[in-house]
Amino acid sequence: MRGMADPSPRAAMLPPSPFVRLTGLLGGTLPGMEPIALSVGEPQGPVPAFVGEILAREAAGFSKYPPIQGSDALRGAIAGWLRRRFVLAYDAVNPDTMILPLNGTREGLFLSLFVIVPETKNGKRPAVLLPNPFYQAYPAGALASGAEPIYVNATRETRFLPDFAALPEETLQRTAAVFAASPSNPEGAIADLAWWRDLFLLSDKYGFAVLADECYSEIYSSPTPPLGALEAALLLGRGLDRLLVFNSLSKRSGLAGLRSGFVAGDPKLIAAYRDFRSNAGPQISGPLQAVSAHAWGDEAHVALNQAIYRTNFEIAQEELGNLPGFRQPDGGFFLWMETGNGVETALKLWREAGLRVVPGQFLANDAGVGAVAGNPGIPFVRIALVNGPETTRAALKRLASVLTGPGT
Numbered sequence: 001m002r003g004m005a006d007p008s009p010r011a012a013m014l015p016p017s018p019f020v021r022l023t024g025l026l027g028g029t030l031p032g033m034e035p036i037a038l039s040v041g042e043p044q045g046p047v048p049a050f051v052g053e054i055l056a057r058e059a060a061g062f063s064k065y066p067p068i069q070g071s072d073a074l075r076g077a078i079a080g081w082l083r084r085r086f087v088l089a090y091d092a093v094n095p096d097t098m099i100l101p102l103n104g105t106r107e108g109l110f111l112s113l114f115v116i117v118p119e120t121k122n123g124k125r126p127a128v129l130l131p132n133p134f135y136q137a138y139p140a141g142a143l144a145s146g147a148e149p150i151y152v153n154a155t156r157e158t159r160f161l162p163d164f165a166a167l168p169e170e171t172l173q174r175t176a177a178v179f180a181a182s183p184s185n186p187e188g189a190i191a192d193l194a195w196w197r198d199l200f201l202l203s204d205k206y207g208f209a210v211l212a213d214e215c216y217s218e219i220y221s222s223p224t225p226p227l228g229a230l231e232a233a234l235l236l237g238r239g240l241d242r243l244l245v246f247n248s249l250s251k252r253s254g255l256a257g258l259r260s261g262f263v264a265g266d267p268k269l270i271a272a273y274r275d276f277r278s279n280a281g282p283q284i285s286g287p288l289q290a291v292s293a294h295a296w297g298d299e300a301h302v303a304l305n306q307a308i309y310r311t312n313f314e315i316a317q318e319e320l321g322n323l324p325g326f327r328q329p330d331g332g333f334f335l336w337m338e339t340g341n342g343v344e345t346a347l348k349l350w351r352e353a354g355l356r357v358v359p360g361q362f363l364a365n366d367a368g369v370g371a372v373a374g375n376p377g378i379p380f381v382r383i384a385l386v387n388g389p390e391t392t393r394a395a396l397k398r399l400a401s402v403l404t405g406p407g408t
């Protein structure tokens with residue numbers, strides 16, 4: 001019999017962290033060279049000088065509980081950024097009713113499902129659809145809110161984005177929410193207007209929420225900046241019903257440790273989420289809100305980060321461009337490289353060259369559905385290009401030499 005303090009079986013259903021699995025895989029093997037981490041998607045660039053200056057100036061604010069809906073200045077700065085960055089009419093995004101600052105997107109991707117997922121949908125257990133490979137917060141939120149996560153494979157055949165329309169009618173009928181990531185992690189695929197149109201048509205037919213994860217929107221090698229879901233919905237004349245868009249300063253500003261992001265979109269969902277957060281959600285401290293407001297208003301520091309990523313992708317093209325499994329992503333800062341067997345490749349890269357990369361299999365679920373079913377990550381490794389150009393060049397030279405060397 002389960003004891004009173006045993007963890008709930010629901011906790012055991014959460015997928016294991018890819019980084020815990022990676023430590024398990026590499027733990028017993030010594031690195032063949034000085035280690036270089038290409039595993040975590042954590043930008044390694046410098047922290048902009050304004051962060052320290054504003055924190056010093058605003059330090060008195062640490063003694064106060066901050067407002068749950070964020071300061072007017074922060075919501076205004078986010079609205080201003082949305083209007084500048086995307087094709088949006090001035091009044092398309094009301095900062096008072098359509099924007100909520102968050103502790104990074106991860107918080108919202110998990111918690112927002114609590115106000116979206118019903119007990120049942122059309123008499124059945126609700127489903128939450130997510131791309132496979134996926135970001136861990138998606139299935140965690142789905143399971144914690146009582147829904148069944150359904151892992152929809154994103155493969156070469158579907159241009160590395162999930163094809164939700166191909167799911168059975170029975171699944172779509174009970175779908176409460178769909179996660180859509182563009183640019184996607186790990187594949188770096190960008191959804192175009194036609195892809196969003198198809199998803200919005202499904203959302204309107206089956207009445208599910210669309211949760212657009214756009215935290216990589218500022219990192220791209222496509223000639224034009226990635227289209228956002230808000231602007232796609234408005235360009236299509238559809239309005240923002242059931243649409244929430246998540247973004248953050250973690251990748252754009254290289255401030256992953258600041259824990260600052262936002263959700264924007266459907267005022268009904270924003271109001272419900274704000275009320276829920278006011279009981280159970282974490283606030284962002286006042287001084288960090290002041291830093292965040294400045295960061296959304298400043299593009300100079302973002303341009304510096306973008307230049308580093310651009311150089312890294314040029315280096316990747318030079319060092320790896322001739323390898324058969326290499327593909328230049330349109331957005332984000334990962335290479336999603338097909339090497340035959342990602343687990344074997346990750347072990348070999350560690351053992352022979354001290355390179356830490358994540359096997360694609362660890363980022364995806366075995367129960368993936370789609371034209372190609374199963375775990376779509378098996379042949380891939382994910383390589384995070386988040387170091388400076390010098391380290392990136394050294395790492396990718398080692399990588400090319402292992403992948404083209406004897407025994408491969």
Ligand SMILES: Cc1ncc(COP(=O)(O)O)c(C=O)c1O
Pocket residue numbers: 041103104105106107135181184185213215247248249250256260261
């Ligand atoms: C796809 C994706 N979504 C969300 C996040 C979470 O980012 P944040 O720091 O904004 O919580 C990450 C972080 O790695 C991510 O890769």
